[in-house]
Each structure stands twice: as C-alpha cells, then as structure tokens.
Amino acid sequence: MEGRTVLLVDDEPMLVDVLERYLRDDGFTVVRAADGPGAVEAFERSRPDLVVLDINLPGFPGTDVLRKIRAIRDVPIIMLTGRADEVDRVVGLELGADDYVAKPFSPREVVARVKSVLRRAERPQAAAAHHERRVGAIVIDTVAHEVHVDGKPVTLTPTQFKILDVLAQHVGQTLTRDQLLERVSADGDVYDRTLDRHIANLRARVEPDPSNPRHIVTVFGVGYKMVAPT
C-alpha cells in the first residue's frame, strides 16, 4: 500500500489528525478536507486512490460529495457515518460506497478497511496485467485474444496471433525457424515456406512501418526475434 494517496474528509479536525497519523504510519500519503466544496477541490487536485468521507459535512453533504467525485472519476469510497439508519442507503445501490465505518470507530479498523477496499479495487487490474504482454507499442491480451497497437485494435489470423504471442514470450531472444514452427504449429499446418509469409503479414498489421520492422526483426540465417523499441 506504499505510496497510495488517501483523501480524508471530515469536519472534526481531531478525527482527521488521528486517521492521518495511522495512515501515514502505514506508508500512505494523506490529503485532507473539512467540508464538501473543499473535498471536491482536493479530489481534483490530488487524484487520490481512495476517499474516506464523512456523510455529514458542512457546505454540502457527504452524499453529494460522493456523487460529484464519482462523476469525475470512479474511485473507491469508504463512508464514515454516525447514524445506523444511513447505512443501507450509503452502501446500497443508491450511493454505492464501497464500504462504511460507523462512528465511534477504532482507527485501526478504518486502516484495515482502507487496505481491504484498495486490494479489492486493484485486483482486477492486477489480473488484467497478468494476461497482457506488452512489447513496445504492441499489447497482446492472451485471454481475450486481442492485440492493440498504439491503443488501436488490430485483427490477426489465429496463426499470426500464435506467432506474435510466442515471439512476445521470448522478447530479446532469437527463435530459429524450427523453434517457431514447432511452437506455433501444433498440428503441422504451418510450413517452413509459409512462415516468412505469415511474418510479413503480421508485420503489415503490427509494425508502424512494415518495411522497416522494429518489433519483429529478422536475424539473418537464424530466425526471428522480438524486441522492444527504445
């Protein structure tokens, strides 16, 4: 959780002092605000990873702050509430806070919730990164079988996709034609003489300048190598 920024919003400075102290002790960066308008301003300025928000604020209420913040950017929000009857509304579909803590609370409990909500929020991205291979401008999603170059989707044949994926698994390493054929062509449908054709078609789709390939380079007399252009 090192380096994550938490925006703390509560009009009780002593509570904010205490929470700030605990969060800093855990390596968080803390930004604070004491009212509704201040919270929205601080949110836009500091781009926090998570917001801890008191539901009862001067200026405009925490529920309005939550709506305004969510309209700017989708970020995990933990509400602090002093009323049990608010909980359903806060965490339910109406406002969609990620969690809540009832006052009075233990500061350790708040820190634990902050960590747990952040972990939950960051998990899908971590999983996405795991099945994505990035080489220079090329991003290969091995689960969705999609390839993006400079953020734009490109369409590849299954064989082209396999060749690209195998090369991307061995960035910087020269693969001989035999090694490539063996890994790409499980049922022998790619032949030595067609490999060069597949590579040429692949370059035409993923290289910004196919006549001067910078991602999939030829190693003369050996095979091919994928490199990340600098």
Place this chain on the structure above:
Amino acid sequence: MRELIHDIRNQLAVAVATVEAFRDGMLEPTPERLDDVLSALAAVETLLAKLPRDSDGTAPPM
C-alpha cells in the same frame, strides 16, 4: 433526535479515536490533546441532557 444521536456519536468518535492513538503511541498525549478528549466527553454529556425524556422521566435507549 436523529441529529442529536449523530452528534453524540461524532463526539464519542473523537474521544475513542484519540485515546486509541495515545495507547498505540501514534499521538503524544499532550495537555492540549487531553483537553480535546475532555471537551468531546463534556459535549456528549451536554447532548445527552438534550435527549427527550420518556413520560416516566428516564432517557430512551439510544
């Protein structure tokens, strides 16, 4: 009534969180901070006195 209970919980939150921070060594229990805790508890007392009484003169459960 709801607002009153909300304010009571808020003041209790200040007292509880601050004393926990003293216990965990997160904040120094300076005379000023101890006064803040006492003020929060005094506010709770004041707020409790404002709670409506039942007809038999006892405070309703929170």
